[in-house]
Amino acid sequence: MTRPETDEPAGRARLGDVLLRLGLIDQQDLAVALAERQAAGGTRRLGRIVRDLGFVSEADLALALAEQHALPLVDLDLTAVDAEVARSLPRALAERSSVVAWARRGPRLSIAVADPVDVVTLDDVRALTGCTELDVHVAAESRIREALRLAWTESEDSELVRDFLHQVTPVERESDDVDPSTDAATIRLVDRLLAQAVRDGASDVHVEPQRDGVRVRMRVDGVLRDAMSLPRSGSSALTARLKIIAELDVIERRLPQDGRALVRVDGERVDLRVSTLPSLHGEKVVVRILPASSRLPSLAALGLTDAQRELLLEVVARPQGLVLLTGPTGSGKTNTLYATIAAGTDHERNVLTLEDPVEIELPGITQVPVDDRIGMGFARGLRAALRQDPDVILVGEVRDQETAELAVRAALTGHLVLSTLHTLDAASAVTRLVDMGVPAYLVTSSLSLVVSQRLVRVPCRECSVPDEPDEALLRGLGVDDLDGGWLRAVGCPTCTGTGYAGRTAVVEMLEIGPAVRRALVDGADEDLVRRIAREAGTASLLDHAIAVARRGGTTLAEVLRAIPRDHDATAPPG
Numbered sequence: 001m002t003r004p005e006t007d008e009p010a011g012r013a014r015l016g017d018v019l020l021r022l023g024l025i026d027q028q029d030l031a032v033a034l035a036e037r038q039a040a041g042g043t044r045r046l047g048r049i050v051r052d053l054g055f056v057s058e059a060d061l062a063l064a065l066a067e068q069h070a071l072p073l074v075d076l077d078l079t080a081v082d083a084e085v086a087r088s089l090p091r092a093l094a095e096r097s098s099v100v101a102w103a104r105r106g107p108r109l110s111i112a113v114a115d116p117v118d119v120v121t122l123d124d125v126r127a128l129t130g131c132t133e134l135d136v137h138v139a140a141e142s143r144i145r146e147a148l149r150l151a152w153t154e155s156e157d158s159e160l161v162r163d164f165l166h167q168v169t170p171v172e173r174e175s176d177d178v179d180p181s182t183d184a185a186t187i188r189l190v191d192r193l194l195a196q197a198v199r200d201g202a203s204d205v206h207v208e209p210q211r212d213g214v215r216v217r218m219r220v221d222g223v224l225r226d227a228m229s230l231p232r233s234g235s236s237a238l239t240a241r242l243k244i245i246a247e248l249d250v251i252e253r254r255l256p257q258d259g260r261a262l263v264r265v266d267g268e269r270v271d272l273r274v275s276t277l278p279s280l281h282g283e284k285v286v287v288r289i290l291p292a293s294s295r296l297p298s299l300a301a302l303g304l305t306d307a308q309r310e311l312l313l314e315v316v317a318r319p320q321g322l323v324l325l326t327g328p329t330g331s332g333k334t335n336t337l338y339a340t341i342a343a344g345t346d347h348e349r350n351v352l353t354l355e356d357p358v359e360i361e362l363p364g365i366t367q368v369p370v371d372d373r374i375g376m377g378f379a380r381g382l383r384a385a386l387r388q389d390p391d392v393i394l395v396g397e398v399r400d401q402e403t404a405e406l407a408v409r410a411a412l413t414g415h416l417v418l419s420t421l422h423t424l425d426a427a428s429a430v431t432r433l434v435d436m437g438v439p440a441y442l443v444t445s446s447l448s449l450v451v452s453q454r455l456v457r458v459p460c461r462e463c464s465v466p467d468e469p470d471e472a473l474l475r476g477l478g479v480d481d482l483d484g485g486w487l488r489a490v491g492c493p494t495c496t497g498t499g500y501a502g503r504t505a506v507v508e509m510l511e512i513g514p515a516v517r518r519a520l521v522d523g524a525d526e527d528l529v530r531r532i533a534r535e536a537g538t539a540s541l542l543d544h545a546i547a548v549a550r551r552g553g554t555t556l557a558e559v560l561r562a563i564p565r566d567h568d569a570t571a572p573p574g
Contacts, residue, residue, distance in 0.1 A: 015046050018068045019056065029055045045115070058140035062114070066138040069116040074137035076102070076112060076147045077462070077492050085109075086151035088129055097121040100139075100147045101129065108133040114141035146494065190241045191263075193227070194272070194287070198265040201502075203289055203330075207242065209235045209282035221457050221503050222330060225496065235282045242285050246274035253283055260357075273357065290359050291335075299339050302332070303504035303548070311509055312451065316344030316418075319391075321448035322411035324398075326423045332455045332505055333420045334359055337394060340418065341365070349391035354381040356396050370396065378403045386410055395419040401437040408438055411446035424564055425541060426450040426510035427530035430520065444517040452508040452541055456554040456562045457500035463492035464499065469556050477546060477559075484550035489557065504553055506545040506563065510538050 016034070019025045025033075033049045047065060050056050056064070066073040081102040086094070089101055098114035099121055109131035113121070116138055126132060193216065197205045202218040205227070214230040230238070240250050246259030261272040273288040299309045315323060323340075325333045338360060345351050351365040356378070358367045366388070370381050378395055379402040385393055386406075397420050398404045411417045423429040429450045433443045467488035474482055489499025510516075515532050524532075534540070539547075545559045 013068055015064060015068055018064045019050065022060075022064055022067065024056045024060050024064060025050060029053075045117075047115075058142055062138050062140045065114075065116055069138070071116055072137050074102075074112050074139050076100070076139050076143040077494065081147045081151060083151040086148060089125065090128065091148070091152055093121075093124060093128070094148050095145065097124075098141045098144050099125065100144045100151075101125070102147070104129075104131065107131050108135060110135040110137065112137045112139035112144055112147075114139065114144055143494075186237045186241045190238065190245070194263055194270075194289075195265045196227070197287075197289060198270050205287040205289070207235075207238055207285040207287075209239075209279065209284065211281055214238065220496075221498070221500055222455055223457075223498065225498070232281075239276070239283050239285050242274055242287065243276065246272070248274065248276065254278055271360075273359075296335060296338055296342065296360065299336075299343050302336060302339060303553070304507055305544075308507055308509050311511065312340060312449070313344050315449045315511070316340055316416065318416065318448065320411055320414050320416055322408060322446045323416070323418045323448055324429050324450045325418070325420045325453060326426060326429045326450065327420075327453040328422065330455070331453050332503075333453060336451070336453060336505065337418055337420070338362060341392070341394065345392055350389055351392040351394070352385045352388060352390045353394040354378055354385060354396055355394070379406055382406045382410065386415070390415060392416045392418070397421070398433075398436075404433055404436045404438050405442075408433070408442045408446045411448075412442070423452075425530070426452040426508050426538075427526045427533060430510070430512070430516065430529050431524075431526040434520065440520045440523070444512070444520050447512045449512065450510045452510070454506045454541060454545070454562050455503040456506050456545060456548065456558040457489075457498075458502040458504055458553060459487045459489050459555055460492060460495035460499055460501040462494040462501075463490040464488065464552075464555075465490055467555070473556065477542065479546055485552040486549060487552045487555055489555050499555075500558075504548065506541055506548060506554075508539065508541045508544060 016025075016030050020027070020030065029050065033046060033053060033055065036049050036053065037044055037046055047061050051058060051061050063073055065071075079102060081100065082104070085101050085104045088104070089099065094100060097118060099111055101109055101111045103110040107130075109125070109129055111125060111134055113136060115121075116136065122134060122136065125134065193205065197218050200218060200220055202220050203222075204219040206215075206217045206219070206224065208215045208217070209232070211232075213232050214235045216227045216230070217224045218227045219225075243250050243257070243259075245261045245263070247261075248257045248259045256278065257276045259274045261274055263270050263272060271290040273290065275286045275288070276283045277286075299312065304312070312323075315321065325336060327333050341351060341353075341362070345365075347364065353362075353365060353367045354370050355367060356370040356372075358369050361367065368381055368385065370376055370378055378397065378399060382393070382395060382403060383406065393410060393415055395403065395407055395417060398407060407417050407419055421429050421432060423432050427450075429452070430443070430447065433447070434440050464487045467486040469482070469486050471482060491497040491499040495501045510533050513536060515536060516529055519528055519532055542559070542563050545554070545563045546556075548554050549556050549559050
């Protein structure tokens with residue numbers, strides 16, 4: 001029989017009363033939480049319930065628990081956690097019970113716990129460490145887990161690098177006869193590196209040989225971060241191991257190579273693309289980490305407004321037309337395309353994709369890899385796809401006149417075509433098709449919607465602070481209303497000092513209406529198309545970015561970094 005858990009030890013105030021007294025919840029919130037607890041048979045702690053319901057943050061819950069139990073609150077982000085002391089507790093126990101030991105002085109041990117009621121864990125800590133005196137502090141559960149991760153990562157990484165360097169010498173790796181597949185230290189180091197990249201949400205891992213060593217970096221939230229540095233002697237072994245998992249030629253070092261690999265991290269399948277490039281000091285390797293289809297964000301999660309999402313889905317529901325996504329490499333176009341297909345199509349429509357390469361496998365649709373090296377380019381693939389009775393065709397990229405004309409004609413003959421184009425903004429995409437040689441009357445007849453997109457970083461929730469933007473800066477961006485929840489990125493251990501955690505899309509959507517069609521037929525340039533779009537109420541990339549920054553979804557520094565402004569005729573964002 002399960003014993004109901006309680007949050008009210010004898011002689012202590014009830015947690016609900018403490019939360020009310022601190023103004024963290026109201027009576028209605030408490031009633032909902034208590035009803036939830038009763039429905040669970042009284043087996044769930046009230047603190048977890050109010051946190052899971054979103055009534056309080058982890059930091060606020062830790063504050064309330066510290067108040068309830070008359071214990072000090074510790075901010076582990078601002079506390080020097082001794083990694084050796086943290087590792088004095090078995091990792092399984094520490095993670096299961098959310099406890100971290102962070103300092104020791106003789107028989108006295110300082111620990112942080114997320115659940116002060118768990119006296120069994122405190123007894124285990126005393127028995128395992130031999131410390132009879134415990135200084136118990138309360139900390140947020142996520143901060144405890146991060147402190148544990150850092151403590152154990154430091155130990156494991158040091159051990160892996162030490163073993164790797166012990167087994168690799170400059171003489172060994174100059175020989176082509178070495179088989180890195182038998183080098184256990186290299187295998188462990190690469191496995192750890194890839195696993196860490198996946199867990200950190202990295203999109204790419206760069207292994208870069210330099211004159212005096214090897215630099216390893218990861219791209220997280222669109223920005224490269226240093227991961228580790230290795231001596232020059234480790235370059236060949238590391239590169240060879242990455243080649244082996246991607247089934248590339250280990251001996252060939254003079255030509256670039258591309259391959260794919262499949263690994264499992266925390267029980268989940270992760271697809272990798274591995275690319276090598278000969279450089280002055282050896283082969284540079286870039287590993288692209290492809291998200292699983294189960295992790296693809298929805299259109300709402302991407303950052304589109306309700307109006308933008310409704311417009312996109314309305315256009316995609318049409319039986320024919322051309323939808324273009326524009327933006328530089330790394331702006332999230334592929335995710336938006338996949339999310340659009342997932343949300344806007346059903347089993348009654350035959351969906352084909354032509355991709356170079358196929359990055360994410362989507363269930364229920366036919367995905368065709370394109371490879372110019374064997375003569376299977378986008379144009380040839382599109383011709384073949386049109387003979388497969390498609391309803392929807394995704395063309396990875398419009399690169400040339402032939403592909404552009406085929407896509408336009410397919411959109412005119414009863415197919416919905418989605419593709420990407422590299423242009424500065426939506427207006428540029430409209431005129432680019434004409435510049436590529438597609439007759440203006442075909443463009444105006446087929447093109448339905450152009451979506452221009454960029455990704456901006458989201459301020460870290462743990463460390464961001466309110467900001468008071470420079471008035472002259474905002475005026476220069478066309479902003480007259482200075483009110484808003486502007487934030488400034490600071491940096492903390494949670495976000496590895498960057499001040500940001502995650503990214504969101506900033507989008508401009510240009511629906512091709514009668515005014516734009518007439519202008520194109522009359523030979524309008526992109527500046528005129530842009531002006532017509534603004535007069536029709538189309539919000540620019542900058543408009544949307546400033547609106548996101550105003551509500552705290554990004555920072556003005558990110559807006560200035562990521563959003564082009566050279567040709568933007570801005571209007572005050574709504």
